[in-house]
Structures are given as structure tokens and as C-alpha cells.
Amino acid sequence: MIVFPAIDLKAGEVVRLSEGDMERATVYGDDPAAQAMMFAESGAEHLHVVDLDGSFAGRTENREAVEAIIEQFPGYVQLGGGIRDAATVEGWFNLGVARVVMGSAALKDPEFVKEMAREWEGGIVVAVDAKDGMVATEGWAEVSNVPVHDLARRFEDAGVASLLFTDIGRDGLLKGVNIDATVELAQRVDIPVIASGGVKGLDDIHVLSIHAHEGIEGVITGRALYEGKLDLAAAIAMGQRS
Template sequence: MALIVFPAIDLKGGQVVRLAEGDMDRATVYGDDPAAQALLFAEAGAQYLHVVDLDGAFAGKVVNAEAVESIVKAFPGHVQLGGGIRNREAIERWFDLGVSRVVIGTAALEDPELVRQASADFPGGIVVAVDARDGMVATKGWADVSTVSILDMARRFEDAGVAALLFTDVGRDGLLKGCNIEATVDLARATNIPVIASGGVAGISDIRVLSVHAKDGIEGVITGRALYDGRLDLATALAVAAL
């Protein structure tokens, strides 16, 4: 099975940004037209997009709704959305607006029943974010670190019908240090849920190695800064991932 490449659009104040290690004070602005950026990714061949409402992740509610809606309208493929989605009303709202998948992180730790119910009602639509700081689950826009290990978190949802686990090594995110492939593959092998790799993709070598591990349960990879900085060509990444 081919690896899915998810170009990332992170939203802060309606702008396209990238953070370093999830720090809102270390944001680099890459544009002020999220819909236009989504179209550029589509023109390069992307069929999937990963969008994060960063302000929403910290606020615990939707903040960049207008920008998200413009992306969903503009992008011809599948949009996966995360950031501040913590109740049933928010989940239903985004599916109604045409989002293909919603990513639940903080609420998955605090209210696992919400994830179970939503997974049953929206088959294939719920992704659980497993964001790690030193192997422990980080929540609330990565501002808090829990006492729950990544593997324990993943195993809580093995029978829930979630579409995938989104694993991010927070210490690498936005730093172009390379993806934490070992930890990602270990998680994929230890659970029966497909895993999406995220955080630190530096270039085509990360895509190449992760695609080799698709057989281990790696469904896809999210990449942001490497694309915006020109270190990774999206069309090339998609071609390598399809091999």
C-alpha cells in the first residue's frame, strides 16, 4: 500500500504558519491566503491535506473557521482537520462542512468515550492524535504533558474503530531534524491501528524510509516546513511515496 503524503497547512490568525516545537511564539508566516496554498498543493498532485487550527488547539474551540472553510471549498481532495475539536458539536460541524477526517487529541485523553461514539457514527472519519514529549502524551496544544505513555494511549482505542493514530514527536516538530522514524515504526508495530508520521520531516529521505515501512502499518506522513522552505518537492515526495 502506498504511503499517503499530507502537506500541512497550520493556521494562526488566519495566516499559514509553521511553529517550532509547537511554540506559538516561534511562528514563521508563509502566507495569508490558506485557500490559495491548498490549491498549490493540489496542483502538485496532493489528494490529501492536513490542516491544523493552532489557535483552536490552545483555545479548546474553533478559532480559524473562516480559513478552514475556504480551504475545504478550494481543495478538491480530502481534508484532515485538527485543533481544538473537543466535543460532539464541533465534530459534526466539520463533517457537515465537508472535512473528511477530524483529529482528536486532548479530548481523546480526557473523554475517550467521545472518540468511541464518533468513530462508530462516522466510520473512517476519526483520527486520534498521539503527541509525544519524551514518550508521554502532550495535550492542549502541547502545552501540557500527561502521565500517560504513547503506547497506553494507542491501546485504549484499538477496538474503537478509529481510522488512524497521528504520532508527532513534539521535540522535532518544525525543526527539520528528521522524523523520529524508530518511534513511529515501533508504535505502528505495537498496535493494530494505522499510524501517520508527523514532526521534523527534513527531506525526501524521510519519505523514502517511511514508505518502506508502510508494510509495518505506517499509513502516511505529514510534512510542512520542509515544503515551505523548499527542502522537499511535493511532486517528488508523492512519486516516491507511490512506489
Template sequence: MILYPAIDLKDGKAVRLLRGDMEKATVFNDDPAAQARAFVEAGCQWLHLVDLNGAFEGTPVNAAPVEAILATCDVPAQLGGGIRDMATIETWLSKGLARVILGTVAVENPDLVREAARTFPGKIAVGIDARDGLVATRGWAEETDVNATDLARSFEDAGVAAIIYTDINRDGAMQGPNIEATAALARAVSIPVIASGGVSSLADLEALRDCGAGLNGAISGRALYDGALDLAEALAALKG
């Protein structure tokens, strides 16, 4: 199982939010590229990047720090937030991103997800962010009546590389991931699933690894910044 260190970008800085609330942002590093290098030096295999401003505004906002990370780090990176048309997808992939995450458009324009997955095989992931099982979009600001598992199943034949499932109520709260819901979604589809939201300890990672659902990976942010989770130790444990 792959551990994806998260770098969430707001106003050019690496931050963490509490349950997706932009008013509850903690700045952890003024230099996101330096933060990315630290994660890479600790041995991570992937980076998970989110343009928080872009998610709300519907267009990329934190392009400069993302490009700085891509220029300085030699591990693959995936990015979500404000990517809602083919031109933006193509632009980001041309800049060296390994994978683009489509969230809001997975609900609002699923045909775009399918077209992108066909055009860029292996490079398109679907981000499914849910509160109490129902999907939220546009930076988690808009609630929908779309069931998270139903949305995941709708892309079963689309050729997407992964589904990133975030339990919004757990995100940044340091209360542990929603293992039951994540495992249930992973069992419902054949698409690789990456868990996100609430991973706050080595025990959380091991519980996700051992849940029996064959998760592809887990994303962790605040726990790595706060020191509750040691990246090198976690990577060694997962590798072992």
C-alpha cells in the same frame, strides 16, 4: 504511503511553529486557501489542517480559512485543533471535512472518541502528540504521564480511522522524524498510523516508507514551504 502536506493555521494565516511554540511561528502564506490549491495542483491526495489557536483555546478559531480551503480544493482534508465535543465534530463533517482529528479529548474524554467513531465511521482520527514518549495536550502546552503507545492501544477496538503520531521535539525542527518511536507505535496497534514531526527530505519519507511498520502516511510542513522537499517529486517517489 500517503504524503499529507500540512497547513497549520494561526490568526488566519498558514504558519509553521518550532516544536509547538506559538511564540516561534513563521508565516509562510497569508492566504491558506491559495497554499492549499498549490499543494493540490502539485498532486497531493490529502490535506492535513491544524487550527493552532483552536488547540490552545479549546474551540475552533480558524473556521474561515478552513472553510475557504474546503470550498476551493477537491481532495479530502483532515483537521485537528480545538475539536472537543460532538457538536463541533458534526459541524465540521457537515462542512465537508473527510476526517476530524481528536487529540486532547483522547486523553481527557476517551468515551467521546469512541462515541464519535461509532457515529461517524471512518471519519475520526486520534492525534497523539508526545515528548519523550509521554503525551502532551491542549496545544502541547500541558504535559501528561500518559504513555503514547498505551493511549494508542486503548483505542484498538474503537473503530478509529487512523492515529496521527507527532514527535513534538522533531516538529518544525528539520532534524528528521523519530522513525524508531513511530515504527514501534505502528507495530503495537492494528490502527493505521500516520507519522508527523521532522519530515524534512525525500530521504526521510523513504526511510519511513521502508521502516517495515506499514505506515499509512507521513505529514510534512516546513520542508515543503522551505523548499527542502519538493512535493511533486516526493509524491512521484512514493507512488513509484
């Protein structure tokens, strides 16, 4: 199971939001590339990067910071946030991004996302962000009437690499991952699932790793790392044992 340390970008700074609320942002640094290298030094081979401003604007807003991360981080960068057209997808892959995460586009233009998944084999991750079981988009500012499982099923056999499932009500709050909902999603679809939202410590990593054989590919963690509640090297080692 892959452990993805997260770097969320707002105005070029490393931040974490509470429940996706841009007004509740905690700043953890002003050098995203340096933060990426710190994660690499702890053994991270995968990194999850989100352009938060881009998620709300619908276009790339933190390009300079993302490019610096890609240039310096020696592993695989998974990038999301405002990526909603073919030119942007192609541009990021050409710059060295390993995977592109698409959320709002997956709900509003699923055929486009499927087309990208066919064109960039193994490179497209569909974000399935849930609020009370319903899909949220536009940086989580809008909640649809589409159940999470319904959206996920639309992409079976479409060639997407993974589903990134986030329980918004737990994100950035250190409440613990919604294990039940994450595992249920993994059991219902034939696409690997990446867990996100609420990791509070090594126990979350351990429990998720137990379910790795059920389709849990990885887990994203942010605030727990920044606040010293989770040791990244220990988490990676635990994930590798699953």
C-alpha cells in the same frame, strides 16, 4: 503511503511552529486557500489542516480560513485543532471534512472519542503527540503522565481510522522524523499510523515508505515544503510506490 502537506493556521495565516511553541511561529502566507490549491497543483489529494489557535482555546478559531480551504481544495481535508464536542465534529463533516483529528479529547474523554469513531466510521483520527514518550495535550502546552503506547492501545478495536503520531521535540525543526518511535508504535498497535514531526527531505519519505507494510499509512510534512527542502510531487510519487 499518503503524503499530507500541512497547513497550520494562526490568526488566519499559514504558519509553522517550532516544537509547538506559539511564540516561535514562522509566517509563510496570508491566503490559506491559495496555499491549498498550490499543493493540489503539485498532485496532493490529501491535506492536513490544523487550527493552532483552536488547539489552545479548545474551540474553533480559524473557521473562515478552514471553510475557504474546504471549498477550494479538490481532495480530502483532514482537520484538527480544538475539536472537542459532538456538534463541532458533526459540523465539520457536514461542511466536507474527510477526517477529524482529536488529541486532547482522546486523553481526557476517550469514551467520547470512541463514540464519535462509531458514529463517523473511518472519519476519526486520534492524535498521539509525544514529548519524551509521554502524551501532550492542549496544543502541546500540557504533558501528561500517560505513555504514548498506553493511549494508543485504548483505541484498538474502537473504529478510529488512524493514529497521528508526532514527536514534538522534532516538529518544525527539520531534524528528521523519529523513524524508530513511529515504526515501534505501528508495530505495537493494530491501527494505521501517520508520521509527523521533523520531515527534512525526501530521505524521510523513502525510509517511512519502506515501513509502509508495517502499518505506516502516511506522513505529514510542512516546513520542509515551505522552505524548498522537499519537492511535494516527488514525495507523493515516492509514497505511491510503497
